[in-house]
Amino acid sequence: MSASVQTVWFGLLASSGAPARVDDLVAALPEPPARTPAQRARIAAAKDAARALRSAFLDTHADAVYALLTTDRAESPRIDALLDAAAAAFPGLVPDEKLLAAERSKPQAAKEGHEIDQGIFLRAVLRSAYAGPHLLDAMLRPTPRALALLDEFTRTGAVEMESVRVERGGDGVARLTMCRDDCLNAEDVRQVDDMETAVDLALLDPAVRVGLVRGGEMRHPRYRGRRVFSAGINLKSLSSGDIPLLGFLLRRELGYLHKLVRGIRTDHPGQWHAPCVEKPWVAAVDGFAIGGGTQVLLACDHVLAASDAYLSLPAAKEGIIPGVANFRFGRYAGPRLSRQVILEGRRIRATEPDARLLVDEVVEPEDMDAAVEASLARLDGDAVLANRRMLNLAEEPPDAFRAYMAEFALQQALRIYGQDVIDKVGRFAAASPSAR
Structure with a gap:
């Protein structure tokens, strides 16, 4: 089957010529x-023809392509490794590393949008009942970086990274502190890598029973000495082309x-009763949770x-999709408030009645530390673990999440190359020394 699906793709390339025409025009x-x-x-018409070809091929052959790339699911590559393998086995289906490296050196406005082809590929894979669950499981496995740091963390109880500090005390709490104090914890590739490493360490360490996510103290002039949760995506990084689709x-x-939400997937024999190691999580919002910050909540x-804090999802202002918030927000707040926040950019202040749909407790700033400790103690229990697992299964079925992510993979790729987004983030980045 694997040889035949490659033969089909090479035949389509030869007969259509659509991808080659794009290369010639570029x-x-x-x-x-x-x-x-x-x-x-x-060139837009040429790209549309090439993308229609890729999409039609994957609509029919996604399972066979995935079987070839993963040795019939015997291997579990993460999305970046999967795309690398696809570029090698199916030239022209997705961009190869040489093409992506050339794109990385350019600002967003000067790129050709090759990541859209990655979105087409991942939409087809995630839609598939054969391939999609397997890829989601692969992404739930611990990262090599976390595994390399695990001994240090279990021995010392602390790992300091550039944008996140993770510490475990004698109370069984892993405290993840976002500490990009120069940019109000704005998110970029470094922060995503550090956060996944920290979450992995907290989930892998058997001495950890509960996790806390909180922002650290800032040195930004406007917020010096105050904690801030997150300013969301770093618009300067997006404008400069440093916010990749995959990474x-x-x-x-x-x-x-x-x-x-789901925990970390391991192959430990003691996990026979559940595929993932899960732990409850508390988030404490000081200052604000903008965009991706609200998504964490x-x-x-x-x-x-x-x-004195507020929450927002300024997707309409930025022109992009606020991650999985479109999938999760309505579960907490209902469809009307979801549209006000996501489509119209409404801010929710912590003291507003509507904030209680998104926040469990609102306390005075000076009382935050004590309230955080009390909430951590309430979530420390075996029954909490079992019940959160069942709640998450009922509220966010894996297949529903997979269907959302399949469409998100393509739609977000299209959005980050939309001219309106390029124009907007360029203005925001020029106007502000931070993310907002």
Whole structure:
């Protein structure tokens, strides 16, 4: 079967010529910002033809492609390794590393949008009942970086990374402190890698029973000495082309955020009763939780907020999709409030009545520490673990999550290359020294 599916793809490439026409046009035309309207229309039509070819091929052959790339699911590559394997086995189906490396050196406005082809591929894989669950399981496994740091963490109870500090005390609590004090904990590739490492360590360490996510003290002039939860996606990084589809936008949702909900998948024989090691999570919001910060709250079991804090999902302002918030937000707040926040950019202040749909406790800033400790103690119990597992299964069925992520993979890829997004983030980045 594997040889035949490659033969089918090579035959389509030869007979269609659509991907080759895109390559020829890219070589002949100036870079995207310098193209005339006619040139833009011409290459857009060529790209559409090539993407229609890829999409039709994968609609029919996604299972066979995935079987070839994973040795019939005997191997469990993460999304980046899976795409690398696809580029080697099916040239022209997804961009190869050489093409992506050339794109990485350019600002977002000057890129050709090759990541959209990665989105087409992952939509087909995640849609598949054969391939999709297997890929989600692969993304729930611990990262090599976390495994390399595990001995140090279990021995010392602390690991300090560039953007996240994780500490375990004698109370069985893993405290994850986001500490990008220069940019109000704005999210970039470094932060996503550090957060997944920290979540993995907390889940892997048997001495940890409960996890806490909180922002650290800032040195930003406006918030100096105050804790801040998160300013969301770093718009400067997005404008400069440093927010990749795989390494940030998809890894974040399928990696540490999904692990907060489902836990971490291991092959330990003691886990025969459940495929994943799970632990309850508390989030404490000081200052604000903007965009991705609010998305973190939706994956936690208990949320506290200081009375002067606020939450927001400024997707309409930025032009992108706020991760899995469209899937999870309505479960907490209902469809009307979801549309007000996501489509219209409404901010929810912690003291508003509507905030109680998203936040479990609102306390005065000076009382946050004591309230956090009390909430951690309440979630420390075996019955809590069993019941959160059943709640998550009922509220977020794995197949429903998979269906959402399949469409998200493509739609978010299209959004980050939308001209409106490129224009907006460029203005935001130029206007602000931080993420907002």
